[in-house]
Amino acid sequence: MERVEAPEEAPSSDGHTVVNPHESEALLVVERATKFFGPVKALVNGSITLYPGEAHALLGENGAGKSTLVKILAGVHSADGGYITLDGVAVKFSNPIDAREAGISVIYQEPTLFPDLSIAENIFMGRQPLRSGKRIDRSEMLRRAEDVFVRLGVPLEPSRLARGLSVADQQIVEIAKAISFNAKIIIMDEPTAALTEVEVQRLFDVVATLRAQGAAIMFISHRLEEVFAMCQRVTIMRDGAFVKTSTIDDISIDDIIYSMVGRDIVSLYGEHSRTPGVTVLDVEHLTREGVFTDITFSVRAGEIVALAGLVGAGRTEVARGIFGIDKLDAGTVTMAGQRIKTGSPLQAMNAGIGFVPEDRRQQGLVMQMAIDRNASLASIARLSHLGIIRQASERKLASEWAARLQLKFGRFSNPVMTLSGGNQQKVVLAKWLARQPRLLIIDEPTRGIDIGTKAEVHRLLGELVEQGIAVLMISSEMPEVLGVADRILVLHEGRLAAEFSRDEASEALIMRAAAGQMKAVAS
Amino acid sequence: MATTTAGSTFVTKILRFRELAIVVAIVLVFALTYLKNSSFASTASIQQMLSGPSIIIMLAVGETLVIVTRNVDLSVGSVLGLSAYLVGDLFVHYPHMPVAVALLVGLLIGLVCGVVNGAIVAYARVPALVVTLGMLYIIRGIDAIVVNGVQIQPSQIPQSFVNLGSGSLIGIPYLFWIAAVAVAIVGYVMRTFRPARDLYAIGSNPEAAILAGVRVPRRVFSAFAISGALAGLGGALWLAEFATVASTAGSGYELNVVAAVVVGGVAIFGGSGTILGAALGALLLNTIDQALVASRVSSFWNQAVAGILLLVAIAFDRYVSLRAEKILRVEGAHRDNA
Numbered sequence: 001m002e003r004v005e006a007p008e009e010a011p012s013s014d015g016h017t018v019v020n021p022h023e024s025e026a027l028l029v030v031e032r033a034t035k036f037f038g039p040v041k042a043l044v045n046g047s048i049t050l051y052p053g054e055a056h057a058l059l060g061e062n063g064a065g066k067s068t069l070v071k072i073l074a075g076v077h078s079a080d081g082g083y084i085t086l087d088g089v090a091v092k093f094s095n096p097i098d099a100r101e102a103g104i105s106v107i108y109q110e111p112t113l114f115p116d117l118s119i120a121e122n123i124f125m126g127r128q129p130l131r132s133g134k135r136i137d138r139s140e141m142l143r144r145a146e147d148v149f150v151r152l153g154v155p156l157e158p159s160r161l162a163r164g165l166s167v168a169d170q171q172i173v174e175i176a177k178a179i180s181f182n183a184k185i186i187i188m189d190e191p192t193a194a195l196t197e198v199e200v201q202r203l204f205d206v207v208a209t210l211r212a213q214g215a216a217i218m219f220i221s222h223r224l225e226e227v228f229a230m231c232q233r234v235t236i237m238r239d240g241a242f243v244k245t246s247t248i249d250d251i252s253i254d255d256i257i258y259s260m261v262g263r264d265i266v267s268l269y270g271e272h273s274r275t276p277g278v279t280v281l282d283v284e285h286l287t288r289e290g291v292f293t294d295i296t297f298s299v300r301a302g303e304i305v306a307l308a309g310l311v312g313a314g315r316t317e318v319a320r321g322i323f324g325i326d327k328l329d330a331g332t333v334t335m336a337g338q339r340i341k342t343g344s345p346l347q348a349m350n351a352g353i354g355f356v357p358e359d360r361r362q363q364g365l366v367m368q369m370a371i372d373r374n375a376s377l378a379s380i381a382r383l384s385h386l387g388i389i390r391q392a393s394e395r396k397l398a399s400e401w402a403a404r405l406q407l408k409f410g411r412f413s414n415p416v417m418t419l420s421g422g423n424q425q426k427v428v429l430a431k432w433l434a435r436q437p438r439l440l441i442i443d444e445p446t447r448g449i450d451i452g453t454k455a456e457v458h459r460l461l462g463e464l465v466e467q468g469i470a471v472l473m474i475s476s477e478m479p480e481v482l483g484v485a486d487r488i489l490v491l492h493e494g495r496l497a498a499e500f501s502r503d504e505a506s507e508a509l510i511m512r513a514a515a516g517q518m519k520a521v522a523s
Numbered sequence: 524m525a526t527t528t529a530g531s532t533f534v535t536k537i538l539r540f541r542e543l544a545i546v547v548a549i550v551l552v553f554a555l556t557y558l559k560n561s562s563f564a565s566t567a568s569i570q571q572m573l574s575g576p577s578i579i580i581m582l583a584v585g586e587t588l589v590i591v592t593r594n595v596d597l598s599v600g601s602v603l604g605l606s607a608y609l610v611g612d613l614f615v616h617y618p619h620m621p622v623a624v625a626l627l628v629g630l631l632i633g634l635v636c637g638v639v640n641g642a643i644v645a646y647a648r649v650p651a652l653v654v655t656l657g658m659l660y661i662i663r664g665i666d667a668i669v670v671n672g673v674q675i676q677p678s679q680i681p682q683s684f685v686n687l688g689s690g691s692l693i694g695i696p697y698l699f700w701i702a703a704v705a706v707a708i709v710g711y712v713m714r715t716f717r718p719a720r721d722l723y724a725i726g727s728n729p730e731a732a733i734l735a736g737v738r739v740p741r742r743v744f745s746a747f748a749i750s751g752a753l754a755g756l757g758g759a760l761w762l763a764e765f766a767t768v769a770s771t772a773g774s775g776y777e778l779n780v781v782a783a784v785v786v787g788g789v790a791i792f793g794g795s796g797t798i799l800g801a802a803l804g805a806l807l808l809n810t811i812d813q814a815l816v817a818s819r820v821s822s823f824w825n826q827a828v829a830g831i832l833l834l835v836a837i838a839f840d841r842y843v844s845l846r847a848e849k850i851l852r853v854e855g856a857h858r859d860n861a
Contacts, residue, residue, distance in 0.1 A: 097736035112731035116794035
């Protein structure tokens with residue numbers, strides 16, 4: 001990589017280096033912004049001030065109004081009240097183009113790519129570089145996209161179609177898009193949710209460079225350690241309203257959590273020790289060409305095994321292979337001593353495997369369908385008589401699990417998309433738990449879920465293994481891996497690189513194994 | 524990086540290959556039929572093979588714009604019929620109307636219909652399937668009323684205009700030239716200009732298009748307007764080709780057009796496909812049609828063959844996308860190794 005420079009020292013175009021927020025004029029001021037959707041108050045008092053050169057975290061639980069505030073700044077929604085000033089001038093955006101032209105660029109939580117178009121065109125849609133006669137200059141477009149990727153230090157090919165990109169790569173394309181605007185304000189709505197630590201580190205470098213150039217970053221994340229590593233100030237919201245703004249040095253994690261949830265959370269991860277029982281899952285020599293090779297491990301009843309590794313290391317793919325979604329080229333899967341036919345999710349389900357996928361919206365739920373229907377989806381055979389689904393049993397199953405998982409919802413007949421991320425995840429869990437699985441595979445269990453619910457999901461997983469279920473968890477969040485798992489398997493480039501017990505595992509060891517440095521001396 | 528490029532070129536190759544596959548199919552059909560019936564390669568037969576699909580090609584060009592945006596225009600056959608009749612009627616009253624004016628009038632009639640379609644779909648947000656199906660019947664009804672049993676007769680159309688439909692330049696029919704020019708221009712535009720790329724964006728991911736600041740309603744509206752205009756122009760050309768117009772002119776054309784577009788590799792759910800592909804699709808369907816006639820196969824087979832081709836085209840696309848996915852997957856793994 002040619003670009004090796006300490007971003008903090010990178011000179012900006014107008015001469016000054018890192019700006020101290022309080023010495024300069026505010027770049028963006030949002031004061032008491034409100035937004036109603038019918039009778040629903042999505043935003044009661046949205047207030048935040050951004051200075052040039054700062055990375056400013058916007059924190060709050062899901063439903064605190066962060067996304068609404070972001071969409072107002074992006075020109076997607078227009079505020080019903082309050083005011084916004086940009087460089088001291090009052091502004092109002094009526095569409096995304098207004099916001100973009102004012103210098104605000106947004107990276108959304110859900111990637112918004114065009115699968116049929118090239119990566120370069122995804123980045124430059126609507127503002128492709130032109131040559132004479134307003135014709136699109138394709139080679140210039142590819143060159144500029146390449147430039148952005150060099151800046152980001154990622155090897156993505158700009159002429160490739162966006163179709164088939166992994167979630168992490170999609171997120172990287174989104175970041176490239178935002179950077180290519182040379183925006184004054186870059187809003188990142190959970191940009192790191194799908195990224196691994198290495199990619200996050202790269203993102204930090206990019207953010208530092210952007211700050212040095214005088215841009216302001218608004219950073220939304222549920223990972224507080226990232227907030228502390230990257231941001232200078234934080235603003236906290238709760239229930240659609242501003243709670244407080246503080247510099248990062250004057251606030252502790254406990255303060256932040258208290259302000260976000262309005263109550264104390266003693267500890268995110270409790271201490272625990274478990275004694276695992278008999279072996280439930282045995283996989284041997286699993287291979288899917290080009291994806292993973294010779295994977296052998298087992299999971300016992302009453303333990304949580306984490307699959308760690310970088311994005312692209314093949315973690316999700318191994319899980320999909322075990323559950324039979326993707327075909328295997330070699331290897332066997334054995335459940336409780338019985339070999340199961342691979343390549344068939346139905347066989348896997350019948351053998352007692354439940355699979356909670358990474359992408360709730362696309363793979364875990366039918367978003368427009370009612371809560372109870374979603375919860376019963378995997379148990380339909382059991383709930384129907386002569387092929388006709390009995391709605392009463394469906395409702396009964398849903399209410400049972402809603403109570404056990406403490407689901408917060410309006411009515412069972414509401415579409416699942418009306419729930420918050422955490423509660424959606426509970427519905428996916430309910431769907432599989434209702435089948436009383438012996439093994440639950442869960443991919444990124446708390447991705448995009450607020451801290452309060454996160455702890456609840458972790459507690460639930462703990463309860464499940466207490467009851468003797470085996471859990472195979474995939475997670476990109478190091479604290480989650482270290483805090484929840486009893487054993488940690490690390491994948492590197494589709495191969496098992498290391499295995500650690502809970503006691504011997506540390507962040508440094510896992511990262512070293514994930515980066516393929518297990519045998520080499522750490523530099 | 525090298526492997527990444529290799530994977531991408533595979534995908535690009537397949538996309539080009541898609542058009543090449545149609546060309547190969549056309550050549551194959553032609554060759555096989557020639558072996559059976561050597562008169563299939565006569566000048567007259569080849570001219571027919573080029574002029575026959577020309578009007579469908581015009582309509583397919585417009586239809587591609589609409590389908591790429593994840594919509595569909597089912598009214599093109601009716602629009603063609605209405606335009607053909609009204610232009611013919613104008614000749615009845617003004618026999619000395621210049622050819623260019625006649626074509627322009629046809630285009631404008633179609634434009635009006637397309638504007639109505641586009642406005643309802645893009646701004647009133649009614650699904651295109653419903654809107655254009657409604658327009659299909661409405662315009663057909665209007666057609667029946669204006670025609671009122673009085674057909675346009677060849678004697679009423681000036682020779683200069685009929686020549687346009689039957690004459691040729693360096694052995695290639697005028698009609699085909701016109702269609703080819705339309706394909707060349709629109710094909711170039713679709714690759715080269717921002718508003719045209721917006722159409723692909725809309726069809727590929729409508730939500731993302733809005734977030735990217737694409738003026739979705741305006742673009743969808745334009746696609747329908749252009750589709751209508753080309754169908755109207757096609758109507759005028761129909762008049763030139765056949766010189767006789769009944770109220771049923773162009774009935775069922777919309778399905779031939781959609782079939783041609785899909786066989787030509789335009790994704791029915793939008794986002795991808797080329798003008799050239801759509802045109803080749805029309806050419807292929809027509810060539811098969813004529814090949815069956817020349818081989819004295821019952822005409823009942825025509826539609827069955829068209830249907831089979833449609834299914835083959837869709838199955839082929841599905842296969843290619845699965846295959847491409849696998850290639851990208853392996854390539855992705857290599858990238859991580861690099």
